[in-house]
Amino acid sequence: MKKILGRPESMQDVSTIYCPGCGHGIVHRLVCEVIDELGIREKTIAVAPVGCAVLAYQYWKFDTTEAAHGRPPAVATGIKRILPDRIVFTYQGDGDLAAIGTAETVHAANRGENITTIFVNNAVYGMTGGQMAPTTLIGQKTLTTPSGRDPKLAGYPIKISEALAQLDGTTYIERVAVNSPKNILKAKKAIKKAFQVQLENRGFSLVEVLSMCPTAWWVSPEEALKWVEERMLPEFPLGVIKDKVTSNK
Amino acid sequence: MKKILGRPESMQDVSTIYCPGCGHGIVHRLVCEVIDELGIREKTIAVAPVGCAVLAYQYWKFDTTEAAHGRPPAVATGIKRILPDRIVFTYQGDGDLAAIGTAETVHAANRGENITTIFVNNAVYGMTGGQMAPTTLIGQKTLTTPSGRDPKLAGYPIKISEALAQLDGTTYIERVAVNSPKNILKAKKAIKKAFQVQLENRGFSLVEVLSMCPTAWWVSPEEALKWVEERMLPEFPLGVIKDKVTSNK
Amino acid sequence: MAKRLMMGNEAIGEGAIQAGCRFYAGYPITPQNELTAYMAKRMPEVNGVFIQSESELAAISMLYGASLVGARTMTSSSSPGISLMQEGISYMAGAELPCVIANIQRGGPGLGNISGAQGDYFQATRGGGHGDYRTLVLAPHSVQEMFHLTREAFDLADRYRSPVIILGDGVLGQMMEPMEIQPPKASLAKGGDPESRIQDPAKKDWILDGCQGREPRSIKSLILGENSLEKHNERLAEKYKEMEKEIRYEAVEIEDAQAILVAFGTSARICKEAMHRARKEGLKVGLIRPITLFPFPKEIILENAPRIKGYLTVEMNLGQMVEDVRLAVSGRCPVHFYGRPAGGFPEVEIIIEKIKEILG
Amino acid sequence: MAKRLMMGNEAIGEGAIQAGCRFYAGYPITPQNELTAYMAKRMPEVNGVFIQSESELAAISMLYGASLVGARTMTSSSSPGISLMQEGISYMAGAELPCVIANIQRGGPGLGNISGAQGDYFQATRGGGHGDYRTLVLAPHSVQEMFHLTREAFDLADRYRSPVIILGDGVLGQMMEPMEIQPPKASLAKGGDPESRIQDPAKKDWILDGCQGREPRSIKSLILGENSLEKHNERLAEKYKEMEKEIRYEAVEIEDAQAILVAFGTSARICKEAMHRARKEGLKVGLIRPITLFPFPKEIILENAPRIKGYLTVEMNLGQMVEDVRLAVSGRCPVHFYGRPAGGFPEVEIIIEKIKEILG
Amino acid sequence: MAKIVIDKERCKGCKLCIPVCPKNLITMSQRLNSKGYHPAEQAKEGECTACGLCYLICPDVAIEIWK
Amino acid sequence: MAKIVIDKERCKGCKLCIPVCPKNLITMSQRLNSKGYHPAEQAKEGECTACGLCYLICPDVAIEIWK
Amino acid sequence: MREEIVIAGFGGQGIMFAGTLLAQGAMEEDLQVTFFPSYGAEMRGGTANCNLIISDEEIGSPVVINSSAALMLNQPSLDKFEKRMKGKGLLIINSSLVDREVERKDLEIIKIPATEMAERLGNVKVANMIALGAYLKKSRIISLESVIKSLPKVLGERKRDLLEVNQKALREGGGLIK
Amino acid sequence: MREEIVIAGFGGQGIMFAGTLLAQGAMEEDLQVTFFPSYGAEMRGGTANCNLIISDEEIGSPVVINSSAALMLNQPSLDKFEKRMKGKGLLIINSSLVDREVERKDLEIIKIPATEMAERLGNVKVANMIALGAYLKKSRIISLESVIKSLPKVLGERKRDLLEVNQKALREGGGLIK
Numbered sequence A, B: 001m002k003k004i005l006g007r008p009e010s011m012q013d014v015s016t017i018y019c020p021g022c023g024h025g026i027v028h029r030l031v032c033e034v035i036d037e038l039g040i041r042e043k044t045i046a047v048a049p050v051g052c053a054v055l056a057y058q059y060w061k062f063d064t065t066e067a068a069h070g071r072p073p074a075v076a077t078g079i080k081r082i083l084p085d086r087i088v089f090t091y092q093g094d095g096d097l098a099a100i101g102t103a104e105t106v107h108a109a110n111r112g113e114n115i116t117t118i119f120v121n122n123a124v125y126g127m128t129g130g131q132m133a134p135t136t137l138i139g140q141k142t143l144t145t146p147s148g149r150d151p152k153l154a155g156y157p158i159k160i161s162e163a164l165a166q167l168d169g170t171t172y173i174e175r176v177a178v179n180s181p182k183n184i185l186k187a188k189k190a191i192k193k194a195f196q197v198q199l200e201n202r203g204f205s206l207v208e209v210l211s212m213c214p215t216a217w218w219v220s221p222e223e224a225l226k227w228v229e230e231r232m233l234p235e236f237p238l239g240v241i242k243d244k245v246t247s248n249k
Numbered sequence C, D: 001m002a003k004r005l006m007m008g009n010e011a012i013g014e015g016a017i018q019a020g021c022r023f024y025a026g027y028p029i030t031p032q033n034e035l036t037a038y039m040a041k042r043m044p045e046v047n048g049v050f051i052q053s054e055s056e057l058a059a060i061s062m063l064y065g066a067s068l069v070g071a072r073t074m075t076s077s078s079s080p081g082i083s084l085m086q087e088g089i090s091y092m093a094g095a096e097l098p099c100v101i102a103n104i105q106r107g108g109p110g111l112g113n114i115s116g117a118q119g120d121y122f123q124a125t126r127g128g129g130h131g132d133y134r135t136l137v138l139a140p141h142s143v144q145e146m147f148h149l150t151r152e153a154f155d156l157a158d159r160y161r162s163p164v165i166i167l168g169d170g171v172l173g174q175m176m177e178p179m180e181i182q183p184p185k186a187s188l189a190k191g192g193d194p195e196s197r198i199q200d201p202a203k204k205d206w207i208l209d210g211c212q213g214r215e216p217r218s219i220k221s222l223i224l225g226e227n228s229l230e231k232h233n234e235r236l237a238e239k240y241k242e243m244e245k246e247i248r249y250e251a252v253e254i255e256d257a258q259a260i261l262v263a264f265g266t267s268a269r270i271c272k273e274a275m276h277r278a279r280k281e282g283l284k285v286g287l288i289r290p291i292t293l294f295p296f297p298k299e300i301i302l303e304n305a306p307r308i309k310g311y312l313t314v315e316m317n318l319g320q321m322v323e324d325v326r327l328a329v330s331g332r333c334p335v336h337f338y339g340r341p342a343g344g345f346p347e348v349e350i351i352i353e354k355i356k357e358i359l360g
Numbered sequence E, F: 001m002a003k004i005v006i007d008k009e010r011c012k013g014c015k016l017c018i019p020v021c022p023k024n025l026i027t028m029s030q031r032l033n034s035k036g037y038h039p040a041e042q043a044k045e046g047e048c049t050a051c052g053l054c055y056l057i058c059p060d061v062a063i064e065i066w067k
Numbered sequence G, H: 001m002r003e004e005i006v007i008a009g010f011g012g013q014g015i016m017f018a019g020t021l022l023a024q025g026a027m028e029e030d031l032q033v034t035f036f037p038s039y040g041a042e043m044r045g046g047t048a049n050c051n052l053i054i055s056d057e058e059i060g061s062p063v064v065i066n067s068s069a070a071l072m073l074n075q076p077s078l079d080k081f082e083k084r085m086k087g088k089g090l091l092i093i094n095s096s097l098v099d100r101e102v103e104r105k106d107l108e109i110i111k112i113p114a115t116e117m118a119e120r121l122g123n124v125k126v127a128n129m130i131a132l133g134a135y136l137k138k139s140r141i142i143s144l145e146s147v148i149k150s151l152p153k154v155l156g157e158r159k160r161d162l163l164e165v166n167q168k169a170l171r172e173g174g175g176l177i178k
């Protein structure tokens, strides 16, 4: 017998500290699989965020650094401008990318930096115990929206990918989810494409991944899959949002 | 004989320090005219930016404050939340609003704060002597793009209004210009509408005003009018970008 | 009055609400998250405003806005977030706007870790932002004190039109202790309206509220014109001098002490324990616990210097407050230091050892 | 070598380029705009990277990125912008990443004004960000020195894997003076490749460049695990101790001086003039000009204390470096202070008067 | 019957008002104002229609229109 | 002929793999692992088609597929 | 009287809840008490532990360096805290999740299969209460009844339905000590 | 020898250019020199002024507090700097834009209709050069020729076309001093 599926080469052989059922584990693996398939492990430099994925450096078998909260796009810009032939990607949560790091995201995108961003949208601040994220759904209860997010007071689930698509500097933006095997396969395809865009020097690519946070949603891992399906998808529709490479979108 | 047109009541009777032909003077006056016409001078609180308009407090005859560079939307949020029946607006340049203040702009907009933003886009940092702004045109020479803005290195003229229009919290966004009497009249209409949106508690309104900066464009005031027409308009088309009040845009 | 088991972070929140704070903006960060969550829950109950801002930069600017229309405002964060507020704090100091800022310090530099630490003493006491400003800095050392010092912080902020920093740490923020929630403070009970978002607006004759029936006002930190900024700074300096009226400290058994410990916050708790134990061993040791870190209680430290064998400053950092002790003492007696940098806690045994060394 | 009339801001830029700096990110702000503009023009000429960042926050994070792959990096700003970088500087100090940061100080607090000032001394010398870190701080006082101290700053940054701050001010940044552009410094001439964006990558065995042929590396300031952050901080403290090797100052006519002026940067220029004039009047006065503000040249100040009548510290602020002088002197002689806060300049006549008072 | 009044001290001589006047009524003065600018002035009185275009474009609110 | 191998120590007992298996091959163990989780285990061997769905969804890369 | 207690285990084992409950109980008995939680270096996963000090005198630092009592709900916790206990300290071990012997010989050791017992009670999460019940009965630092009385307050409205099983677990734990 | 000069006027009158040129000329004559610009509180509009110190000794502060010479190109500048001049200082006034008398009696005053002369030369912006020419001839601090020699360097490539009119203006200014 031969092992036909298992831990990707780019992934360290250790346990993660993520909660049971956390989507980060899946997204980590997908990124590693793509890096293996593209054969770029030894020329990749990853920029980890502050967020639950702050320990990504323990799980990935390639060079990693860790930016201040919200600043991965700026750090990645610094790296890529000095080493344009390395593959540089940021891995960011919704708080990191779409709240404190909004300006850095928008401007790295608008400059068309030739980097890739994996944007893990779990509609909450996981690491700090479950506060509202900019992507938190209307009515969703969090530590800082104890009676559910009220758009009059706390605004709307932010459509940052759609907003970024308006900028001339962005090349490829797609929204995917990791709540079912089917969606996971699509997510992987999108992530691969995003890295390919970078390999071909075509500019800024971003994949928004709708991901489970059972802990801060106060549901079981299984319910979390449904939660993505039933609550997130209507607000954050999946699909290609912009693609300057293959279509005119 | 009677004076039929002259300095609006809301405008202080002093000279500005703006350069000859500077668009800020026109935009200041339009704002004052609108405030007079709506009869809200005594309940208006303005938030001035850091930028050439940093001295707006000397020119306006209503309460004013001055935010740190890029932070007017956050300051306005603080004011409006405490005094919801006052009229609160920010006046910001392209550096202030679309560079350092990107996050504050995006999030005040996304929260649907019931405030109005007058966004003076002159495609350059006037106050600091003429550096690239996020809205600087491709090929435009500035102190920091001495051979003209190269999008590969410095990105593209940012479409921040279009990006903001993607957010659920924004109610009304229009782009106008002040380079001709006709456009000035339209600009005034848009500014008035933006304030009315606020008066009717309908949420976030923004008017992007394409405005002349002859000094940092290195042209005469008259050439600056043409510069807006010929160089800015193709990149930044005029018109309503979003209007949740009167249309489905 | 019945006692309640309360967490330090929550005690700050309740103290703020009782002081009439009706505007809170903040961004989550460990180890102060319970405070943000507390305000999210309590603010709507008292007709107050709670905003989870997009960042700490935005939070401090929102305070700037809410303060300039007269509200009592607070934000809270922990070390990295407080660093991000430095420009904003400098602006508020320059524009003379009151506000309360709680820094529940954690281990640094950088991302560091989330344990309690006291590495931000310099930043807090010497105006970590640009320019020559200072802010009042209060250092509670118990849950009870987190409650009542916060309550007072708002009065001080209004009195001096200045930001006031509550310098706590992860230990104080996260610990629970029984405490009394004392009745609403005098100013609110006497004239204040707990339902109103602005306390005593009449007393604040500088606030913006639309210029109805008066000349327009402007609030800003841009100070132009020949010598104006210099004069402004001199006036600020006078204000800082005046703040010396607010100097507070706790002095424990210093009368006959031959060695005196100086410590604040969590280190002071540890020192208290060490002191009591040392006393039991017959060692003549006392403790001075600065409660205001700025202005610093230099008088009492200077006074005792000539007659004792030495001071021992104990901090959870590599030596910050000790500079203020040295400045106060100015060579009149030895000043020793024992510090554990971020992640470590001073140990009672070592403190006692060091006391013995000083006492010879 | 022919002299050239050069502006201080530009001298910094040229110094950086000669040191092999090939990455500059910055955001415009007066009074340092000429430096940003200079880098915009020069960087492409030397195959370097120039980025006008969206903010100062982004600028310092871009440096973080470019430094961790081995480039020599610089940013520059003025007071409010430097305040915004405090979190980022703390991160770089924590992750031990080299970089050079020029602060061309202006008047504060807040927006203040754009005249030269020295109000950011505390922030620069005591790690204005959170945590127990320090950075080397160099204080040039002439255009020539802005050039060569900047050049050296890059060597120091690499040697200590630490941010280095050039603390200038609006006067030094904006003034023009004749200066010599000395030949490229040794390290670049010997092995460095002026065309390369990374100098001596082989010597930097800690940088990230993709893990080809080696184990993956990680660069970060998050330090977890039992006691690790404490140990990390202790190691940083040792490094700061080691930096004392770099202490530099200029001592002018102190041998027979009965009163000694202490001043840096623009104030030091003013003091030099005052000193020369006072000497002409027969007054025995000298000058110590700290060139490294951190580490501070405390030895020389302590040494002279017992034999002189007093120090006079002169600053363009309300008294910041004077604390370091007092700490060094520790009561061994009087320490006087003359400061003009933001917007004002110390006056030669008043300095001379004060010298006379000290000399009695 | 209408006329414009140009505040010579406020005018910065930007000349924007000149081409917009459909009646070509405005020219630049030969004199300098105290700021060193040549202010605009009404060349011919009487023909002004009070159309307001010059007022609209003036960045310095230096023009009043009377009727 | 295929099978899956579940690393009991890595598994966090999230149960996501259970419903995705078209063959219903996975159940939860009664035993606790050293972290206090009940790990998943393959209930019946032999029927596995190596479809990979369980591998795909496992957030802890605790499943290997052999064929 | 002064007791310094460490309670430790995995996140999810109700470590903080047990600590808070004990603190509340001590307060009800008019003792001085401090509670200090520590999530390890991060919030997620890993081990969690909390420090309690119960005393009849003013308490200095709430941080326990060497404990006089330890409730160790899993093995990593034991590995970490065993060596930090005071001599003669009371060590309660959840033997369901610890499969090594204690090395120190100077401690009083009580082993309880708390997780298994809790599962039998129908809720694996009350292993903490079983350990706490045993600790209270053994140490007599405060009475089991004070703690049981505090339960409703600490559980709060939302978890009122868990009151009974927690009570039961506390008593069952207490019952192990004769 | 030590001269402390203030040149002041509106933004746009070439104040900084005149100052830089003078500094360059001083450097060519191997003198010590510092140039310090000041845009007033902001960059836009308002007045601009620059400080020069020319000396044969090391120069301390580049900031001029009381000047020994002043070139005042408009009235606000005169208002501001007249009272800050040293006794016996040399005051050059652009009489085209100043219509009041100088109040101080202890100064050496030269009035020049510099703007009008410049307009006659076809470029209103060379009023600065006219004033500078006059100053140089009067003060003899450095030679007019050194300054004229420095012109190409300071003008730079892009403004080479303005060389001639600037030269002319300098000479014309100089010519006013007999």
Ligand SMILES: Cc1ncc(C[n+]2csc(CCOP(=O)(O)OP(=O)(O)O)c2C)c(N)n1
Pocket (backbone or CB within 6 Å): A050, A051, A052, A053, A069, A092, A093, A094, A095, A096, A097, A120, A122, A124, A125, A126, A127, A128, A133, C027, C028, C029, C030, C056, C080, C081, C084
């Ligand atoms: C400047 C700063 N502010 C706040 C924090 C605290 N913090 C850490 S992670 C985080 C948000 C995490 O949420 P997200 O980015 O959505 O990541 P997730 O944990 O959900 O994956 C916050 C606010 C910080 N470390 N630094």
Ligand SMILES: Cc1ncc(C[n+]2csc(CCOP(=O)(O)OP(=O)(O)O)c2C)c(N)n1
Pocket (backbone or CB within 6 Å): B049, B050, B051, B052, B053, B069, B092, B093, B094, B095, B096, B097, B120, B122, B124, B125, B126, B127, B128, B133, D027, D028, D029, D030, D056, D080, D081, D084
């Ligand atoms: C934190 C900070 N960074 C930089 C500056 C300097 N600064 C002042 S205004 C400005 C940009 C002005 O440009 P814009 O917003 O477009 O306004 P304009 O002057 O063009 O009207 C900058 C960078 C500052 N004051 N504060």
Ligand code: SF4
Pocket (backbone or CB within 6 Å): A017, A018, A019, A021, A022, A023, A024, A052, A122, A126, A127, A212, A213, A214, A215, A216, G044
């Ligand atoms: S808190 Fe949420 S995002 Fe963080 S590890 Fe747990 S499940 Fe994942």
Ligand code: SF4
Pocket (backbone or CB within 6 Å): B017, B018, B019, B021, B022, B023, B024, B052, B122, B126, B127, B212, B213, B214, B215, B216, H044
């Ligand atoms: S620099 Fe530009 S924006 Fe600023 S005042 Fe002058 S013309 Fe107006």
Ligand code: SF4
Pocket (backbone or CB within 6 Å): E003, E004, E020, E021, E022, E023, E024, E025, E026, E047, E048, E049, E050, E051, E052, E053, E054, E055, E065
């Ligand atoms: S109002 Fe019209 S017609 Fe009259 S001067 Fe102005 S532009 Fe000309």
Ligand code: SF4
Pocket (backbone or CB within 6 Å): B021, E006, E010, E011, E012, E013, E014, E015, E016, E017, E018, E039, E040, E057, E058, E059, E060, E061, E062, E063
């Ligand atoms: S538009 Fe106004 S400022 Fe310009 S020339 Fe005409 S009147 Fe003067």
Ligand code: SF4
Pocket (backbone or CB within 6 Å): F003, F004, F020, F021, F022, F023, F024, F025, F026, F047, F048, F049, F050, F051, F052, F053, F054, F055, F065
């Ligand atoms: S590979 Fe497919 S069939 Fe086999 S166990 Fe996994 S899900 Fe079931």
Ligand code: SF4
Pocket (backbone or CB within 6 Å): A021, F006, F010, F011, F012, F013, F014, F015, F016, F017, F018, F039, F040, F057, F058, F059, F060, F061, F062, F063
């Ligand atoms: S999906 Fe993975 S972690 Fe979850 S139960 Fe199955 S094997 Fe275990």
Ligand SMILES: [Mg+2]
Pocket (backbone or CB within 6 Å): A093, A094, A095, A120, A121, A122, A123, A124, A125, A126, A133
């Ligand atoms: Mg998240």
Ligand SMILES: [Mg+2]
Pocket (backbone or CB within 6 Å): B093, B094, B095, B120, B121, B122, B123, B124, B125, B126, B133
């Ligand atoms: Mg602009």
